[in-house]
Amino acid sequence: MSRNKYVLLATLGSAALLLGAFGFQYLGGMAPCKLCLWQRWPHGAAIFVGLFVLFGGPRVLVWLGAAAVATTGAIGVYHAGVEWKWWPGPSSCTGGGMDLGALSGNDLLSMDAPSGLVMCDEIVWQLFGLSMAGWNAVICAVLLGLWVAAARRKV
Known part of the structure; x- marks a missing residue:
């Protein structure tokens, strides 16, 4: 398979x-x-890099696409670990989500405070025991393989 086909599939x-x-x-x-x-941004970068390479960009940028999917895959692994309580996540979206002890009475009673905080350590959807973050990590491993295969092709 040609380099461009690998890049197209990865993109x-x-x-x-x-x-x-x-x-x-x-x-x-x-x-x-x-x-x-956080997992979405590297996918956007991989798409941008892929399109650039497909339309004549330099071959060395293929490694940048590989780095982008490796980054989002790593974030997916981290996020899945947070969901499975293997390690702590960002304090702003795990556990209680906020440090209520640091808020004043006015802050606690304010109607202007943001609502609907989505917690990073709660699984909202899963398939075969893997959350969306877990599936992102698994699929990114495959995409990384495609990017690396593309980078190693001469043409």
Whole structure:
């Protein structure tokens, strides 16, 4: 298979994952948490890099696409570990979500405070025991393989 076919498959894979995330959010009503949002940015970068390479960009950028999916996959592993309580997550979206002891009485009673904090350590959807973060990590391992295969191809 040619380098461009590998790049195309990897780019389409990131696009599919990103579209799936938006589908869960806007069609399924599942708001993303902070770590979910962090996983989206590298997919966007991988799509941008893939398109650039497909339209004649330098071969060395293929490694940048690989780095992007490796990054989102690593965030997915971290996020899945937070969901499974293997390690702590960001204090702003795990456990209690906020340090209530640091808030004043006015802050606690304020109607202007943001509502609907989505917790990073709660699994809102899973398939075969893996959450969305877990599936992101698994699929990113495959996408990383495609990017590396593309980088190692001469043409």
